Amino acid sequence: MFKKILIANRGEIACRVIRTARRMGIATVAVYSEADRSALHVELADEAVCIGPAAARESYLVIDKIIAACKATGAEAVHPGYGFLSENEAFCAALEREGIVFIGPKAHAIGAMGDKIASKKLAKDAGVTTIPGWNDPIESPERAVEIARGIGYPVMIKASAGGGGKGLRVAFNDAEAHEGFASCVNEAKNAFNDDRVFIEKFVEEPRHIEIQVLGDSHGNVVYLNERECSIQRRHQKVIEEAPSPFIDPDTRRAMGEQAVRLAKAVQYESAGTVEFVVGRDKSFYFLEMNTRLQVEHPVTELITGLDLVEQMIRVAAGEKLAFTQADVKLEGWAMEARICAEDPARGFLPSVGRLIRYRPPVASDRVRVDTGVFEGGEVSMHYDSMIAKQICYGATRAEAIAQLRDALDAFCIRGPNHNIAFVSAVLGHPRFAAGNFTTAFIAEEYPQGYDPTTAAYEDEALLVAVAATVHQRYIERASRIVGQLPGHEFRISPDAVVRLRDVEHRVHIE
Structure with a gap:
């Protein structure tokens, strides 16, 4: 087992990794930008190294600075967290060349799953259900319209290197396909320096459901049930839960088995997530594989009793999974906001x-x-x-x-x-x-958008009472001024009027 690891990240996920490492008796090294000098992850770690200015491209995204921090502190392995360099094939390969262990999948698996077009072809070859579509690069908007007609509207136009909602459009007709293709190409080129775009069938009434997988270097891969991630705003997840209220045991098993097949096809080691889009008839199709720990991993931990960060560290250290698929639990329900x-x-x-x-x-x-x-x-x-x-x-x-x-x-x-x-x-x-x-x-x-004044409430009387009480306490504090004439001190009335959505409520406070 490692004696010291470096966390190549910041914020919540860096603190999360530090907690598990400390429980396992592993020393930790934090890296931080000048803007994060006083951040919580810096305080929690055993050591900390400044790696540059606030801009991520000058600090958290600079591979050479991360490697230099490892050498300076004697860190044997790096946990990338999520975001930043967590799915960067070049980062993983650079660490391997320096004899530093990447706590995650091997570089070849990151590369195979990082390209959305290549990953769909690989998934199809592995027997994973994929959405009908055109996965070869498309050269023009006119060609995009022809392909969209062949697939059948509605279609989704996506950038190969896209993510976080960038480089993505839905088209319901020829005009939208033509315009959407041009927009995706420009957006993808600017955001990812990769203007390849593909088109696939848009699944109606879709749900975003993902399967957590875990593999080791001994050829073992298991799935740890599903997560429901459909509550999104502009393709950014807001609430996640496990299990999904929509999935039955047979569908869960089918999705899990396909996710395992895909992971084995790329000799996957560590924790990873296979994302599916699920239609109203419970048909499911492969979207992509995230070769890292997901933001929403805690809900899986709560229903399975497993610490995924610990499992990642143990797998990276060469250990074999200590359980089989039959041992994986699904107990209770977990939600994350x-x-x-x-x-x-x-x-x-x-x-x-x-x-x-x-x-x-x-x-x-x-x-x-x-x-x-x-x-x-x-x-x-x-x-x-x-x-x-x-x-x-x-x-x-x-x-x-x-x-x-x-x-x-x-x-x-x-x-x-x-x-x-x-x-x-x-x-x-x-x-x-x-x-x-x-x-x-x-x-x-x-x-x-969201208007807080329209929010539903269960107990109107309670809200009125709380508002009146808080207001009275505020007046009490404000009235405690020195120098008031004896016998003429400010007296607070026990009566108040609370206006709730344009309705007045008279309140007497005792």
Whole structure:
């Protein structure tokens, strides 16, 4: 087993890896940019190395600086987290050349799955169900229209190197196919320096469901059930859960077996995720494979009892998986909400600044918070806007929803704007509670964005009482000024009027 590892990342995931490494008795090295000098992951690690300016391209994305930090500290292995260099084939290969272990899959597997066109061909050869489409590069908008007609509308136009919603369009007719192709090409070239685009059938009423796989260097691969990731805003996940309320045991088994076949086809080692789009008839099609740890991995950990970071470290150290497919559990239900610094009432504009107050709910065996921030710290303009991940567990889906809603109610954040109220509204929506949703849920239910004044509430009287009480406490504090004339001190009235959605409520406070 390794004695010391370096985490080539920052924020929440760096802190997450450090916690597991510490439990395993492994020393940790953090890397940080000048903007992250006071960050939580720097404080938690045993050692820390500054690797450059705030801009990621000058720090967290510079391979040579990561390798130099490994050599300077004696780190034997690198955990890449997610994002940054986590799916960079050249980074993995560079570490291997230097004799440093990459805690993740081998470079050839990253390369095979990193190209969306090549990965679909490989998946098809491995017997994995793929969406009908055209996977060869397309040379012109006119040719794109011909191909779209052959597949049948609607179609999805996607950049080969795309991700995070970039380089993606849906077309329902010839005009949209022509325009969408040109837009995707330009967007992909600017964002990824790769203008290859492909076209595939657009699955109606789609769900985004992914299978967690885990392989070792001894040829063993297992699947750890599915995650439901359909609650998205502009292709960015908002709420994830495990298992899916839509998947039955037979479909789960079929999807899992196909995911394992694909992993074995590329000799996959470590944790990885095979993403599928699932139609309303439960037909499923391969989307892509993420050759890294996913943001939403905690929900899988809660229903299986496994620590995926620990498993990644053990596999990288050459250990064999200590369990088989028959040993994988699926107990209870887990949900995760991504708490981000953004303003839902203003089109989800990013928000930055100091966390004047940061008080997460009390952790327990059913309530978990993964974060990389602290009270008094900064939400930086240079990096991802995620403040924390709130994860909750219940024996049933209804219990998990209730647990998560209670945890979000208890979460106190002051400073930057955040999306807690919006996430709570989604959790309380009847369609979500019934499990009746697709990837279009947020666009359908919040077409004009989120207006907090329309949020549903269960107990009007409670809200009125709380508002009146808080206001009175504020007046009490404000009235404690010195120098008041004896006998003429400011007296607070026990009566108040609370206006709730243009309705006045008279309140008497005793």
